[in-house]
Amino acid sequence: MSPTDPEPAAPRAPHRPSLVHLLSLVPEELEAHAAAHGIALRPDEARRLLAARFAHAGHDPRPEPVGRKKIAAVEAVCRDARLALVERVHDPADGFVKYLFRAPDGLFFEAVRIPLHKPGRFSVCLSTQVGCAMRCAFCATGRLGLARNLEAWEMVASFLAVRDEAPGRVTGALFQGQGEPLQNTDEVLRAARVLSHPCGAHVAGRAITISTVGLVQGILRLAREKQPYKLIVSVTSLVAERRLRLLPVAAQTSVAELAAALRAWHGATGQRITLGWVLIGGENHDAAEVAGILEHFAGVPVCLNLIDVNDAREGGLRRATDAERGALLDRLSALRIPFIRRYSGGAERHAACGMLAAVRWDGSKPVEVTG
Ligand code: SF4
Known part of the structure; x- marks a missing residue:
């Protein structure tokens, strides 16, 4: 580090x-x-x-x-600690299922079962830390602060608990729940190795994704080790002042340094660079952002992974209007910059990422789920 x-x-x-x-x-x-x-x-x-x-x-x-x-x-000669499943929120409107686990030390963290495009198939969004130190402006978890890193077995156990509700149909894992995965890189890579092992959960390496807010040393490590997993970097803005306001971690790394690390990762792995983009009304949908993409990523394959800001009310932010979103998508299309629109499920049930754990953070008594 x-x-x-x-x-x-x-x-x-x-x-x-x-x-x-x-x-x-x-x-x-x-x-x-x-x-x-x-x-x-x-x-x-x-x-x-x-x-x-x-x-x-x-x-x-x-x-x-x-x-x-x-x-x-x-x-x-092995530990036999287990997780307790204490809450499960199913949103029938979108098929997302959010799970709240209690670790042996009493701390809470989440996982989310995400429906994939292929009907009946799912991926699991896994937490990597209890809370998070990154303080991103648009994230409930960021307001909790960091309690501790999760251990690999805790990530694996949460995956298995979700998988066992849909045996044979959970085909992917995404390290993108609570926490910054590349602040806990050793344990995340250990969990990914176990999940992808034929004697483990046998998830294909290419179906495992690690998401980061942009910790350069971690990205360079993935490049150095030629880790087979996909990578999403939550860039969200390439305009320095805006990026700093939305992502305090940006104070430690310039956009140019981040882009250089991503180019190195692309060179080492041959994989396309996926830029995570939390779309926020009045913020990161203007021509300056598209110019930043052209400036920093010319000549390398990139794809924008767009998601509407979820927990907007508490962060003093708002979702982009259709006109704002449309203007960005039009600019990207005109320049043939590929993009994907992602959906963050469960928001209507007050179960946006981090919210289940945030509700429990005050030590309120959870409701045990037995089946
Ligand atoms: S978006 Fe991710 S990195 Fe940022 S505060 Fe939330 S959990 Fe942490």
Whole structure:
């Protein structure tokens, strides 16, 4: 991490550090962890043990069992912490389902099941931190502040809880819930590795997306390591003064530095650069923004991922009018800059991203969900 990227500000949840969680391991790591505790676990046993742990009962083919004594020995040297599902909000109008989890230390975080274009298929939007330190002007989570980073197993466990409600139909994962993923890069990459492993959740690497508000050192790391995952960078504005007002983290990195990092990432991975754009009325839909795209991203493939500002009322912001939105889309179309309009579900049920956790932040008693 460079001096320009903020350090994670909060301590991790208390846990027994000598023990790792089964949901944060791939088979080679489990084998090595068992060996370090004097347990001889063969490679095929490590694979079968993890595959059984990740299988969804009644759907995935059951792997050959490993001996009970050996399973008990391995489990004794692994953590067995679990999440509690405490609230579930389904919006029948759009099919989004928002889940609120309680971690073992009592903190709350969310995940969202997102319907994909292909009917009956879903992706899961995963939180990476409890709260967030980035303070983006348009985000409820940003107003909470950061409590701690999530551990890989917590992200994986939240994915599995959502997946198990739609076995065989959850095909993607998106690290874009609460928190800034590239402020917790080690754990996010570990979770992505487990989710995409054939003995894990076997989500295709290309169906996993990491979203960032633009932490340059993290982007350069993804480039250096040639990580296979997609990347969305929530640029939102390329006009320096506006960007600084909407995204306080912009004080640490100029647009030019961010664009250079993205060009490096594109060069290393060959992937298209996706610019996340929270569209805000009276702000980031003018000709200056389109000029910024041309200035900083000429010659590299970019796509704008547009989403209307969600939690507008609390942030003193408003959604763009049809005329404002149309003017931006017309400019992009005229210059043949591709764009996608995204939809943020659940807003009408007061369940915009971060809101479930924000409601619980004051320690109010949650309602347990049993099924
Ligand atoms: S938009 Fe993302 S990075 Fe910004 S405050 Fe919200 S959770 Fe944090």
